Amino acid sequence: MTSTDLYDGIMVGAGHNSLVCAAYLARAGQRILVVEAGPRIGGGTTTQEATLEGYQHNLHAFFVRWTPDYTIWDDLELDRHGVASIWPEVQNAVPFDEGDRALVTYRSLAKSLESIADLSPEDAEAYARLHEEYQTLIEAIEVPLRFAPPMPPDEQDDLLRQSRIGRRYLAIQDRSPLELVSGAFEHEALRSLVLFNVAVRGYLPNLDVAGLGSIVPLALVNSHDGRLISGGTGQVAAAIAASAMAHGADVITGTPVSAVDVEHGRAVGVTLEDGRRFGARRFVASGVPAPMTMLDLVGANHLDSGQRDELESYRWLEEALFGLHWALSDRPRFKAEKNNPDVPAALNLALGYESSTDLVEHMMALRLDSDVGSGPSHVSIPTVHDPAQAPPGGHTTFAWHFVPGQTRRGSWDDAAVAERTRAIVDTYLKYAPNLEDVTEAVAVHSPDDTEEQNASMRGGDRHHGSYHPTNWGYNRPTARMPGYRTPVEGLYLCGASQHPGGSFTGQPGYNAAGVIATDLDIDAWWAPHEVGDVLLDLV
Numbered sequence: 001m002t003s004t005d006l007y008d009g010i011m012v013g014a015g016h017n018s019l020v021c022a023a024y025l026a027r028a029g030q031r032i033l034v035v036e037a038g039p040r041i042g043g044g045t046t047t048q049e050a051t052l053e054g055y056q057h058n059l060h061a062f063f064v065r066w067t068p069d070y071t072i073w074d075d076l077e078l079d080r081h082g083v084a085s086i087w088p089e090v091q092n093a094v095p096f097d098e099g100d101r102a103l104v105t106y107r108s109l110a111k112s113l114e115s116i117a118d119l120s121p122e123d124a125e126a127y128a129r130l131h132e133e134y135q136t137l138i139e140a141i142e143v144p145l146r147f148a149p150p151m152p153p154d155e156q157d158d159l160l161r162q163s164r165i166g167r168r169y170l171a172i173q174d175r176s177p178l179e180l181v182s183g184a185f186e187h188e189a190l191r192s193l194v195l196f197n198v199a200v201r202g203y204l205p206n207l208d209v210a211g212l213g214s215i216v217p218l219a220l221v222n223s224h225d226g227r228l229i230s231g232g233t234g235q236v237a238a239a240i241a242a243s244a245m246a247h248g249a250d251v252i253t254g255t256p257v258s259a260v261d262v263e264h265g266r267a268v269g270v271t272l273e274d275g276r277r278f279g280a281r282r283f284v285a286s287g288v289p290a291p292m293t294m295l296d297l298v299g300a301n302h303l304d305s306g307q308r309d310e311l312e313s314y315r316w317l318e319e320a321l322f323g324l325h326w327a328l329s330d331r332p333r334f335k336a337e338k339n340n341p342d343v344p345a346a347l348n349l350a351l352g353y354e355s356s357t358d359l360v361e362h363m364m365a366l367r368l369d370s371d372v373g374s375g376p377s378h379v380s381i382p383t384v385h386d387p388a389q390a391p392p393g394g395h396t397t398f399a400w401h402f403v404p405g406q407t408r409r410g411s412w413d414d415a416a417v418a419e420r421t422r423a424i425v426d427t428y429l430k431y432a433p434n435l436e437d438v439t440e441a442v443a444v445h446s447p448d449d450t451e452e453q454n455a456s457m458r459g460g461d462r463h464h465g466s467y468h469p470t471n472w473g474y475n476r477p478t479a480r481m482p483g484y485r486t487p488v489e490g491l492y493l494c495g496a497s498q499h500p501g502g503s504f505t506g507q508p509g510y511n512a513a514g515v516i517a518t519d520l521d522i523d524a525w526w527a528p529h530e531v532g533d534v535l536l537d538l539v
Helices: 016-027 068-075 109-119 121-146 153-160 164-173 177-184 188-206 215-222 234-245 290-302 305-312 356-367 414-431 447-453 507-520 531-536
Strands: 006-012 032-035 090-096 101-106 250-252 257-263 266-272 277-286 319-328 348-351 377-380 395-404 439-445 491-493
Touching: 006 016, 006 266, 016 032, 016 234, 016 277, 016 507, 032 234, 068 507, 090 188, 101 109, 101 188, 109 121, 109 188, 121 164, 121 215, 121 531, 153 164, 153 531, 177 188, 177 215, 177 356, 188 215, 188 319, 188 348, 188 356, 188 395, 234 250, 257 277, 257 290, 277 507, 290 305, 290 491, 319 414, 319 447, 348 414, 356 395, 377 414, 395 414, 414 439, 439 447, 491 507
Parallel strands: 006 032, 006 277, 032 250, 090 348, 277 491
Antiparallel strands: 090 101, 257 266, 266 277, 319 395, 319 439, 348 377, 377 395
């Protein structure tokens, strides 16, 4: 192995979390190599011409869900590397009454409260009160918890119990999302809107599970603050990579890693499928899910029996997305526009979720490993806000529909795809009857297609693991291997199977970079958070 084959650190995978980790450590003076199996970087942050030339489609993440204070954004100078943000004023819409009316919420809380008050003045008052309380909880507790390695539950709870706000957070956390939302609001359209924003974060299969209540404050408050990326989310992946390469990082695409090389209990590099080997002087970090990294790339012989058993029975996300992506000659026209012309401009539309019952029925279908009869979907028309994602006068739209996850893996044959496609199209047509008239082309993206394009999304699992108390916080990825370190010296995990999970945040990569810097005495120019000190200062 020549000197040019040696790096300080090697990142396995070029999803946005791996790129974030690489960018922080490259700026800290480490010589970094990023190795990606697929032809392009970004993982779930990818933009492709999936239908027709000139029509840009975001196959996974299509907007920035939550990057509090935009810490990572600012640290890595993503705007300087070509990212331009678009902030839609209209954020969410739930058509109801068979699609003739809709509840619409906005970036503006005041305008959102007016919209809610048209349905229920009492619910508007409750929403305002909860938004204020939840905003405080997020800033004081949720942000510090997510921007730091997870603490042992007993230790974390002891710290939280020492403050009034901490005790309130624990009381919310101990309940289920369904219980919290149903108890807070009376109008079904509002219940549906809040639960929909919980569900699209990966929690639909577990809406009624106690211990997940803390996601409700996050979903409610941040449902007013989504933003698009001009040109598509692939622009962010390119910008993070540019930030890393500006500080000397190298990126290789199109060549899978076949093994993480381990000598005397220490990770010393990687071997690629084409036979090339690259050495790591200090560390290897993997954005590939923990079970795939440790069992497939490293080998179960480097684990004790308990760690091996947990990873072999890993709790993957119970659902996956079945997506349809349209190239359109004009935008869809919604029936509800006659009562609220803002509906088509909503960043996120919930079609077919007119009540909390609709979400509960979908949750139960997933648990029974079956499809709902119709095709309720998460829908958006990105080109309403970013015309550059389609040719002049054209539009794109998509519908993401929840289907069973791992149990359906590898079974999306032509008949199953056709049946779900028809159900989704029929649901969309119920609310926007002109959809088929303006359709130029449709690309179907089943969970099997997702895994084929991105092997890390096993069975279409975009979050690299369930959102369940057994897979959450200190238990992520497993109770015997929490956090970002592994039993192999010098090997770290930095992807969505780590705390705080998936979605387009960059937080697992950020936290992993801090752990690596601490372990290897690297100058952490970005000052990683000390969550224990923060919780002690709560009142």
